[in-house]
Amino acid sequence: MGKPFLPNTSHASTWIWYPGDFEIWLSNKMQVRRTEREAVFPPLWQYYSPYPLITFQTEVDIPEEDEVKIYSEGTFQLLVDDVQIYGVPESITIPSGKHKISFKVYNQEVLPAIYVDGKYVKSNETWIVTNEDKLWIDETGKAQQSGTPWVPVGSWNFNSPENKPSEFRLTTEPWNAKKTEKVGTGELVDFGKETFGYIKIHGLKGKGKLSLYYGESREEALDSAKCETLDYLHFDGNQPETYTHDKSKAFRYVQVQADATVEYDSISMLYEYLPLEYRGAFKSSDEVLNKIWDVSAYTMHLTTREFFIDGIKRDRWVWSGDAYQSYLMNYYLFFDSSSVERTLLALRGKDPVTAHVNIIMDYSFYWFVGIYDYYLYTGDTAFIKTFYPRMKSLMEFCLGRRNENGFLEPLDGDWVFIDWADGLPKKGEVSFEQMLLARSLEAMAVSAEIAGENEDQKQYQELADDLKEKLFDVFWDEEEDVMKHQRIDGEMQDIVTKYANMFGIFFNYFNEEQKESVKNKVLLNDDILQITTPYMRFYELEALCAMGEQKFVLDEIRDYWGGMLELGATSFWEKYDPKQSGGEHLEMYGRPYGKSLCHAWGASPIYLFGKYYLGVEPTAPGYSEYVVKPNLGGLKWIEGKVPTPNGSVDVYCSTDEIKVKASEGEGTLIIHSISKPEINLVDIKSLGSNKYEIKIKPNTQYSIQYKAL
């Protein structure tokens, strides 16, 4: 698996930059790597840039003279105690005592970054940085500085001078082909499962052209005229014998066709990945579900790269709605905070805000809710404190687009996405969008409080409360007890869809009576527009789980994800419709291989298994408090691990025994049992209706005998 990429938290020296700028730079670079038959295919939304000129600063108080080495990406000006040091030195001696050290670094091409390393003076996350010095000279001739917007620096894991941010690369390892077969004068190479990386050619000789036709499916790789990605390599005879292509692709199969003048021995690949540890785990008495979890984890790993991307063949982009699900899955698999932060920053860019995130209205809202969840799962307040201004400016943009009723409806340039579903109405005031805005306002209220912006907190909470009230006044159908979909020009449309209705359940916006009604009249109603993307299946199944329908949901998972496995899937797809057959499964967007066969949103069983079967979720920030509500969903046994910031919650559950052990936090285990559960020396509280509660302390193994309902 390689060494995990862990952030530097030890106060040792590390490369530092303007917070968010590395992520903007890297996402620009990464997202433009998508190609369609050799054509570059950049994202549809605006690119931002790092600040090309910034000032890093620290104040030190050191016991003795310190010889400090300086490494920089970009040329710089160095000031010690406000006095410019001549030249562009490679090291400097800082005398003992208190000193202010400033580096003003310029780098237009990549991004300004420095690495400073002495015995005492070290560049790390305690430094501050600004893009505007705001230095000026007063009437007495003295230099003044005021209004300078200092912020904490950004950093990740670039912990040595030679490990420069500008040279960031994911990890690679060699993979051999599993099988090859002749195809005309060339061959078809099969790597056995979906993968991502760089083709290697061994024993390469001669001059001429060699064509690579990639396929996530065998059909695609064999269809040189229609496959989505390909590379034409031209060799002049001076290439190395072992040639590694410099452009990465997603594939399982590669068709290789070479001119007669070009020879080679074999094809392999360099698998490229982000080295992360699988900190979550899941096993059960059902092998199909175990396979589904494994393939979900692999799908998730393939799409967890520089950022959480949607799919590895297509789009190779960072989409906020897709990423939001990756954040949630991540909390049950890698618990890699850096990947969440990088993705949130890449999505947000900078000011001014002139469009929704990814230009999609719902995707702005997922960005806010993603930050709320990040805080809940990790307990990290630093991210919110640093980036609250960017949260606020995006929210101001959103609020500025409300209509006279205080609702959002699409204006010029606003894409209302919701889901890929034929004929889904998206015009006018859509209840789903208002509900997401309400949740976003709640996230803003919490964030404002963390950022110490108490006036903002009050304002956002009021706005959230008002909007929720209005949402029910307008869209809740008191007769039918369901939420309507849409109002256009003041006319309520007679349409009910699943979207707002399922979110209303797990957002806890509905009361118990409303939830029951929605479950029966909407979620389990075949006359309502069906969901065919794993994307919205995620929320549909989550809503059903939240309503205690774990058994029903397991059947759905076995059918839906199991259905893909039966068709030979080695990673989960962008879309799956069991009613389709043959090549139809590969089509999308009117193209025969348009569908992505490795899409992050296909990996939701990771999240559902962890949160609704192992039953673990935080109830206070960073798992300082959490609940465990194991639910077998009809299985004989389940066992697994849910990662927490500094450890995990380990759960085993069969029909007569539950075992729990946690590394941290105050846990509450909720057990449904026909008889009172049994465990030595531990208090069991009865909650009535066959429900019992046990408090879980850290680092203690709890084994409880009980009797499943």
Next chain:
Amino acid sequence: MGKPFLPNTSHASTWIWYPGDFEIWLSNKMQVRRTEREAVFPPLWQYYSPYPLITFQTEVDIPEEDEVKIYSEGTFQLLVDDVQIYGVPESITIPSGKHKISFKVYNQEVLPAIYVDGKYVKSNETWIVTNEDKLWIDETGKAQQSGTPWVPVGSWNFNSPENKPSEFRLTTEPWNAKKTEKVGTGELVDFGKETFGYIKIHGLKGKGKLSLYYGESREEALDSAKCETLDYLHFDGNQPETYTHDKSKAFRYVQVQADATVEYDSISMLYEYLPLEYRGAFKSSDEVLNKIWDVSAYTMHLTTREFFIDGIKRDRWVWSGDAYQSYLMNYYLFFDSSSVERTLLALRGKDPVTAHVNIIMDYSFYWFVGIYDYYLYTGDTAFIKTFYPRMKSLMEFCLGRRNENGFLEPLDGDWVFIDWADGLPKKGEVSFEQMLLARSLEAMAVSAEIAGENEDQKQYQELADDLKEKLFDVFWDEEEDVMKHQRIDGEMQDIVTKYANMFGIFFNYFNEEQKESVKNKVLLNDDILQITTPYMRFYELEALCAMGEQKFVLDEIRDYWGGMLELGATSFWEKYDPKQSGGEHLEMYGRPYGKSLCHAWGASPIYLFGKYYLGVEPTAPGYSEYVVKPNLGGLKWIEGKVPTPNGSVDVYCSTDEIKVKASEGEGTLIIHSISKPEINLVDIKSLGSNKYEIKIKPNTQYSIQYKAL
């Protein structure tokens, strides 16, 4: 002089980019080239960046198939009629008929730019560009585009494929030294006058170090310990025999000291400059004034580079207050519109606005007034139409900082500069700043009208009117009939300075009675804080000229600028105080050679001679109407040329004859004469008080006999 850099206006192919982005990129690169004893010295204000991903678009209707060559800075996606073309082609065949052609270009390192060249399809200023496609997919699956902020492309004079924006360089030509003399084991090389460029070493051999100590003065070059700029060159023996250094400097003298192991034959230089034509001219019966004009023109040429910069040794930066004077001088020397546009764009950067231009309050205002003047002199409305949104966002920033009285006083991060003058009070409400804001609001009202923003026009005009009224209510001293300097916390300060008083004259904010009072009680009053920078001398002398004090002003010019010439100046200085002597003339900012000896604001005689002696100025945009009011200021004769957009106004004036010939526009010649002037076949209108008026038609030579007062 080299071939002038003229903008492309022929609709032929040229490199195109996002408007303003080339200027931002180039100014970032240029301004960080300032060094202080080998230390990089970047500007004090924020850097912006080009958009790294943009879409160029054109619609064509062509009579036959067109084979179109494509050149790009950055990788691109090409769409013809919304259909992606595979690969990254070097040329494409466009069929006859109507077509939409789009290039989406990515370039993070430099700036995205393209050059497209067919028989019919050519990249030029008719194309449009956006940084946000805002493409999205509607519920029927169709791609939609709305709210896309299209703007006209930017371009300059990159009129061939190989002449790429990213490789922009000023012109150079070889210059030989005028004199050399031994200094220790080295030598002092004198190029005879202030210059700028790259040192060349001829016949270079050996290994070791060679030091270059630059001096705008002989003293500076000889003082290797204190000179402001230097280069240490290290040779390994493999360097070419003729070595050209890659870092440019400002100097007249260079002291060269080489290790005994390094030999060379001689030192020369590559003079670097922007190739512009001197379209303005001035000669008179006074040789000192002629020399002053010549040295002013040279000073202006040295500081007119990638942009109008302040000084060539220091700061090598683009300062709005300094540039504002360069714009005005430019209209009387080069009339190079591109240089004005480039400088305005470099200064403004992009959104969001988080500080004043150069972080100086007054410098924001000069930016607005500079645009107004640009429109008046050139008649160009395209610049305002394209960049009105950037004008508006800067003005919104300024207006957002007003206090409860509607005045601006410095908040955190605001530098109030006004002038370098010891003890000049700058706190609280300063009348000068309010007056500049009023003028800026007037510029916004005119610009809003040009941009078709009629609501804005009304609002800005009202704000301007209100502010002017308040300015007089609060700061005009009815008893003394002068404008006071400052109010702090509601307390009027008993201070009168020249600044607002002189601007009130040539802004025409004072009535005739007020002007007379101000002239006598402030401008000609030795008890008022004296002006010692050519920067504010510019306005002081302009105000006096506007009051008809041409004779007095000529004496001042002879003293002040003549004084610098007597001290051996070959370009005009940042500051000159006749009371100083010897090395004091070189000092500034507490450094022995801190003063810039070639500063744009030292060149104001160009402007004064053209506008107030030749007497030519536009009275309607682009010289569609103008006046000529020759004024001898006591000289026997003057003659010269003032450039207009497409030609010039040529003027000769002696005590008994005036000759005028103009290329364009409707001119009004105003003559002061004891007797009625005489000219055949032309109407002369008497205006009373020995004043006469003659209408000037284009391309006609007018020779008038008259008798000077």
